Amino acid sequence: MAYELFKNSLNPSQLEAVVHMDGPLLVIAGAGSGKTRTIAYRVAYLIEKGISPYNILLLTFTKRAASEMLDRASSLLNRRCKEVEGGTFHSLAYKILRQYAPLLGFRRDFSVLDRQDMEDIVHSLLDELRLKEEKVRFPKKSTISNIISKASNLQKGIDQVLDLEYPHFAHLSERLKKLTRAYEEYKRKNHLMDYDDLLKFMLKLLEEFSDIRGILSDRFRYVLVDEYQDTNRIQAKIVQYLAYSHRNIMVVGDDAQSIYSFRGADYRNMADFIRVFPDAKIIKLEQNYRSTQPILNFTNALINQSKESFTKCLYTKRSNGRFPKLIETHTEAEQAMAVCRDIQQYLSEGIPLREMAVLFRAAYHSFELEVELAKEGIPYVKYGGFKFLESAHIKDLLSYLRVVINVNDIMSWRRILNFLKQIGPVKSQKIIDWIKMDEQNIYQLDRWPEAKKGESGHLKELSNTLKKIRENMGNPQKAIKIAFSYYMQFLEQRFDDYPKRKKELEQIISMASRYNNLKSFVEDLILSPPSSTADMDPDLRKESLVLSTVHSAKGLEWSVVFIIWAMDGYFPSTKALLNEQEYEEERRLMYVACTRARDELRIYFPSDEWPRASNSFSIHSGDTMSSFISPIPTELYEYIDLSGGKIPVSHKITVGIDGSKIWKIGDRVMHPAFGRGVISKVIDEDRIEVFFKSVGVKLLHLSYTQLQKI
DNA sequence: CATCACGCTGTTTTT
């Protein structure tokens, strides 16, 4: 029955992927080639063939992607499709480790650290270990966390990561290694896992415990993995272990769309798949159902500039359509105005707002546009950038719930104790230690032996609140309300803009009504945080324009896509000097952004901001927009000049004797890796010596005259 | 030991 039904709605390649039953399968699926559709149909097909949803595992990149596919499958077949185990690698790992963590020496109720928690720990360990010396500058805690995280994700040593990506910190390798060890130790001692640990320990579990491997592999008899090009080695291995007893594994991906290398993703996993499973069936999906041919011609040309060779070239039957437009404006402000005006134009042609999106590389690139949209009264929702859930007030509020759920949640304790008057990091730690001696202490915090007069009152109030939350574990909404009314006092003194934050907290409270158990509510929020307020309130998206980073826009599509591509806003960052690898990544980002458009593609760039204009010079002409565009045949797009013809002339930048490029802006001399420097000596017209405090290094640079001109 | 004020620094992307 299913076969008959599906035959008419799928093309031959898709159908082949859908009805494939046992054995490894690699689907190379270009953008817009019906990947989601294929997976959804396959889930429905398997279930229709009598496979229990319980035995199917669907791994995706976001929770949203998983539920979309399962929704679709269930509308094809029936509601049973929703019972399929689906979600991110991280959420699966969490679920499984919740059960088996004791085998690895963790408590079952370990808690999960987000990035900020990780940085906080790194920070306090840094002080504790006295690793910082006065003379030598240490990387920021966020940089350190990046290094540690990357090493974990790549399964490499700190040394290797430093060599590869942070050569300017290579001399700190010993200290960073010591710090990393301390961090690992701290997490173990306090039963904490960060995001990377979830994957790492899941793999360890599968590697070292053959019985668990057996149990899990038997349970997940059909494993489907989406966006395989964005998995890292650990994830690839996890998949292999999960499939080891049956080899019923399907991976779907597109090597040209791999944009997560910064977190260790390796598109070569695609090629490796064939090596690991030499008998894998390979299916290519090259027909695009999304974009018009002019848009595809443009994107094909864009990605074919790449040194890497990709496995497919997209084509479509939608042969008509307008050409992509390249719109050059003078400044970013003019760009924002141009975008707004064009949005109004499309609106007047009858295209609804929800069919339009503006995409960009980094969250802050849309700031100016957001101002303009507000002025024009165009409603929008924004995806990407900092998470709603990561904002301090929300983490604060959740902390009260988290400690009730799990007394060992150190990070939450630190937060909420710190709010109390006269209690800072040191006393907090003492109280936490005291709580650890007897968990019941949390409901009688005022009995803390070292409490001073003023403190015990506050502690008692906190205890009472926690007690009331505990009594309402079965009613999350009420529990949060209790936490909320207690927390209000701190909210007001902590934030000037508290009315806005209060509203956001109320939004969280309203979300809680969908749950009947406090624990599952909080766990859901931690492991799949909403990426914008729109995720919590679907109505918001109905009549709004979408603004999104390219990363958050993956898997979505719109009729009209506006891309605003700036290299930087404030001043030329190190990003302006791209090395080949970064440039490659930049191009893929642009490619992914372009392929989201069904009918209209408009790419805007401000010539003045490439990089910033006024006191400006352009870095290498090869690094600017024109380098994306110039290799693309001009007959593939339409160029619109709103810049008044004022395209800045590129200057070549000085090259230091170490081969590095530096540039000067105002009174600052910038180096791509070392950051800001000061001119310590002017040797002659052509040579200067620059001192970089960040690394304590002096560099000799040529062509001072060039710098001065700038 | 907590808190506040000032000055320096340096710009992504996500689970």
Added chain:
DNA sequence: CAGCGTGATG
């Protein structure tokens, strides 16, 4: 421009 670290003050 905002977040961070430092150092002085209570």
